[in-house]
Amino acid sequence: MKVKLENLSKRWGSVVGADSINLDIQDGEFVAFLGPSGCGKTTTLLMVAGIYKPTEGFIHFDDRVVNHVAPKDRNVGMVFQSYALYPHMTVFRNISYPLKLKKIPKEELQERTQRVADMMGIGHLMDRKPAQLSGGQQQRVALGRALVKEPNLLLFDEPLSNLDARLRLTMRGEIKRLQMELGITSIYVTHDQVEAMTMADRIAIMKAGQLQAYGSPDELYERPRTLFIGGFVGNPPMxxxxxxxxxxxxxxxxxxxxxxxxxxxxxxxxxxxxxxxxxxxxxxxxxxxxxxxxxxxxxxxxxxxxxxxxxxxxxxxxxxxxxxxxxxxxxxxxxxxxxxxxxxxxxxxxxxxxxxxx
Missing domain, CATH: 2.40.50.140 (Nucleic acid-binding proteins)
Known part of the structure; x- marks a missing residue:
């Protein structure tokens, strides 16, 4: 599914969360929103998800404007920094919950849930509860729950921030592999330029609610268009x-x-x-x-x-x-x-x- 953001803005009184964002995301593309804390990355993501209503502008899914489409009707999967798992539910029930809400028949629900769990490498943990899982396993459950509904768009909000360095490296590779295999259009919010550079097809760099640049990792690294981009992209910095x-x-x-x-x-x-x-x-x-x-x-x-x-x-x-x-x-x-x-x-x-x- 293609995604287009057209003059997209979000304001709360005098506070500007996002200011006239314009970008196109191609079908199957992995795009990272990169920038420091408070730059408008998550605000923009939540508008795409339907959780925030834009003050101005339009969100297009393919050729359809979805500004007034409810979040549950956008067929979007979300993965959060906090995992947002239900602590009283087993892995099976956490992953299958979106299917239960859709009243998917029991046999199909079980088959789809097991298939996704096996794909995530947690098929043997279905009877455990979140407190019995490691951070990496909890993240896989959260990703499985997003995938089981077979979304047209995946949204990630700092999903690896709570993991240690070794696990972040592993999960970066797993998320990118899954995204490429499934071909799902994905938007990934991060303040970590290493994550953005290694995972994304294109990167949207944001600062103070504004889109500073949009291009491939190589383009942004070799041809920084502003001082901010030159200093923010690359480690150690320019x-x-x-x-x-x-x-x-x-x-x-x-x-x-x-x-x-x-x-x-x-x-x-x-x-x-x-x-x-x-x-x-x-x-x-x-x-x-x-x-x-x-x-x-x-x-x-x-x-x-x-x-x-x-x-x-x-x-x-x-x-x-x-x-x-x-x-x-x-x-x-x-x-x-x-x-x-x-x-x-x-x-x-x-x-x-x-x-x-x-």
Whole structure:
């Protein structure tokens, strides 16, 4: 099922929950709503579910406007952060509850419930109650309950937030596998950019109730259209450095005191002559080099495969991912080489990209 949000807004008096959201979701697509707490992700999701009524705008399911369709009639499955399981009911009764409400015949109810439970790997737990289950098992029950009604649309609201890191990794893979196998259009709300980047076909980035960008993970990572997107997408986050860009002897230089970098002309020409601009560069695009920009190590944070090294360069801190075998130490003098083909430039006033904004 296709989903279209058209100028969708939700307000409570002067409080804006969502502001003129426009996006299209294709049939079978997995879309993540990504952003910090309070940015309007869940508000938008609950409007799609029918729990909140839009103040303005329209929600389309295929070619049908569903603004006034009751939640129970939208054929939507929801999975919440809290699981929302009935504590007095067994796994079987929790999963089958939506079918019972629809008065599905007993034999069909039992067959569909067992099939979904087996698909979720909890078919052997049907007689247990939620208190007897692990967090991961409870999440599988919640997902099974959403799937058993054979929905046209799946909605996830921070479903993995209560799980530990190892279980989150496992459940990310399971949810994505199931979604691809079943081909159900899905919207997934999260503040975790790793979840969004690894699971979604496209990501809608939100801030303060507004849609900042909508695109594939690679597009948002490689071509951030705003300063916020550059800093929010990617882990560790992008470095930002105040510079001025000028053309000298046929080369574009990004400079500040103690910092001089030659940048490719196709990037430098878009930032030259604009006064102070913000240069963005990701930690993985910086290496230690004997012929680089000088700096001093401020902190070294071991991450296992890499060290996250905080280097003081020209009065600003720059994060670099470095090989632990280098044995870098606090206070050590180093030189940094930047992959200049990956630098970004942003306008400090509008915070928009100087490279990718139309």
């Amino acid at each position: 470095n930002f450095i105040d510079v001025e860009v000028s053309l000298d002897n046929g080369e574009y230089h990004a400079r500040r005191e103690g910092f001089d970098m030659v940048v490719p002309s196709e990037r430098g020409e878009k930032a030259a002559g604009k006064g102070k601009v913000i240069l963005g560069i990701r930690p993985e695009e910086i290496t230690m080099d004997d012929d680089g920009i000088p700096g001093e190590i401020f902190v070294v944070e071991p991450l296992g495969r890499d060290d996250l090294v905080n280097v003081r360069v020209s009065g600003t801190n720059i994060h670099v991912l470095a090989d632990p075998t280098l044995g870098l130490k606090m206070g050590q003098s180093v030189q940094l080489k930047f992959n200049t083909h990956k630098v970004q430039f942003f306008d400090p006033q509008t915070e928009k990209s100087l490279l990718w904004t139309d």
